[in-house]
Amino acid sequence: MTEPKTTNRSDALRSAHVVAKDLHAAGAIDKATMRRFDVSCLTPVEDLRPEAIRAIRETAQMSQAIFAMALNVTTALVSKWERGEKKPGGPSLKLLALASRKGIDAIL
Amino acid sequence: MTEPKTTNRSDALRSAHVVAKDLHAAGAIDKATMRRFDVSCLTPVEDLRPEAIRAIRETAQMSQAIFAMALNVTTALVSKWERGEKKPGGPSLKLLALASRKGIDAIL
DNA sequence: AAAAAGTATGGTACTTTGTGCCATGGATCA
DNA sequence: TGATCCATGGCACAAAGTACCATACTTTTT
Structure with missing residues (x-):
């Protein structure tokens, strides 16, 4: 098993991703709602040669x-x-x- | 030996620190001089409880x-x-x- | 009310990153 | 010719980080 499983990461990823629409519906992202935010805000991390x-x-x-x-x-x-x-x-x-x-x- | 020696880090630290005056003398820090810069530019990293x-x-x-x-x-x-x-x-x-x-x- | 999902803890076993240390060689500069 | 910066190399080792699973409390959803 060379490639690491992504169980934990994708758990969080999935749960965080689904709230993107909520943010959109709310109009602005206030502090309270900031607890949940879209993963697309994160700088993508890829493997580097x-x-x-x-x-x-x-x-x-x-x-x-x-x-x-x-x-x-x-x-x-x-x-x-x-x-x-x-x-x-x-x-x-x-x-x-x-x-x-x-x-x-x-x-x- | 619980506390890690800082040999490598301080090697670099020392060498980087001495050029602070060079930057000052040069007036501005142009791209070429950027290879050497003062360590004080770095965000201090301390242990966190x-x-x-x-x-x-x-x-x-x-x-x-x-x-x-x-x-x-x-x-x-x-x-x-x-x-x-x-x-x-x-x-x-x-x-x-x-x-x-x-x-x-x-x-x- | 019940189901479902989010949140955090706990533990175990395991991989391998990251560290420390020291030696080497090339390049640059006083 | 020293001295200093630069990068490589290797070896041993602690411990950081991962994976996986179970549990329990709280919040949201239907």
């Missing part, structure tokens, strides 16, 4: 050491990501996705 | 399930964080720090 990770870092014009500090990981790990020795996990992928989609400033 | 994590989530008015999706982790993990059964690691702490300091929108 080693080159893609390096591309994000080089676009930001950062060394591995500085980039690692921005993500709060070690430089050794960034090196391993870029060489495919290790693959970034859940929270790391989210950080990388933010940097990729919204720019490095989003995570500084 | 379980209650602090829950506070961040409740301020965002999110269920554990939705909050977990925003961080790209499982709901079970968020529950464990808030009960002190597990402690968020490097990348997770960064995400939580961003949410805490800049607001939940910063990581959506």
